[in-house]
Amino acid sequence: MSRTLFIIDVQNDFTEGGALGVEGGAAVAAGITEYLAEHGEAYDLVVASRDWHHADDDNGGHFATDAAPDFVTxxxxxxxxxxxxxxxxxALDTSRVDVHIRKGQGVPAYSIFxxxxxxxxxxxxxxxxxxxxDVDVVGIATDYCVRASALDALEHGQHVRVLRDLVAGVAPESSEAALxxxxxxxxxxxxxxxxxTAGAGAPEDGDGEAGTAGDRA
Incomplete structure (x- = not known):
């Protein structure tokens, strides 16, 4: 078994005060840093993604330019x-990140894949x-890029865990639905x-029961 951690889009624009800030985003950033300090050795690879859009075009229709955004597409x-x-x-310690992924470079993109x-x-x-x-997933936003990334990891054949206290979503209802x-x-x-913690033995994937989102979802 070889395990990686996906840190999805923990960026300033997706945290409080940003262009698309979600409630709990900053706390998730700090929480991931704390988690890595205790659990970092459990991962063979740590991967972080970022949206990395063009500033001078609409990125394939991803940016609303001719009308108000619908906050869906x-x-x-x-x-x-x-x-x-x-x-x-x-608040996110990136010194532990092994691979940096940029997505959405001119086109709409939600999944790290x-x-x-x-x-x-x-x-x-x-x-x-x-x-x-095996892939563990944390980050922002539960109901968009975390969801898309986790679904694609499953499609890729990975065993996937989502750490529900280390994700933050756009809305509680859609975040619960995504989880x-x-x-x-x-x-x-x-x-x-x-x-x-690392070295203590990992639980079976089935040990975590699916349920509704936590306070930060």
Whole structure:
């Protein structure tokens, strides 16, 4: 078994005060840092994704330009390459990140599987190269990019856990629905505090019961 942690889009524009800030985003950033300090050695690879959109076009219709955003398929400008909003939240310790994925470079993109690393490799190629069999998912937003990334990881053949206290969503109802969908699709929905620290032995994936979102979902 080889395990990776996906840290999805913990960026300034997706946390409080950002262009598309979600409630609890900053707490998730800090919580992931605390989690990695205790559990980092449990992972063979840590991967972080960021939206990295063009500033000078609508990114394939992803940015609303001619009408108000519908917040479903069109959005206000956010996470534009090279801007402070696209940077990782300062509470997230990126020193433990092994692979950085950029997605949405000119096109709509939600899943980490739609991005590439600095060498142009897809996350699927990275997982295969490292022999990854298990993926834990944390980050923002539960009901959009976390959902899409976890579903694609399942489709890729990974055993997936979503750490529900380390995700934050756009809305409580859609976040609960996303976690329920992921549970039905085969992901384990677990609390990070229920996981042993590195060296203590990992629980079986089925030990985490699927349920509704926590306070930060």
């Amino acid at each position: 069109t959005w206000p400008k956010h996470c534009m390459a090279g801007t402070p909003g696209a940077e990782y939240h300062p 739609e991005g590439t690393d600095d060498a142009g490799a897809s996350i699927g190629e990275v997982l295969t190269q490292h022999g990854i069999t 329920a969908e992921l549970g039905h699709a085969g992901a384990a929905i677990v609390e990070s505090g229920a996981l042993p």
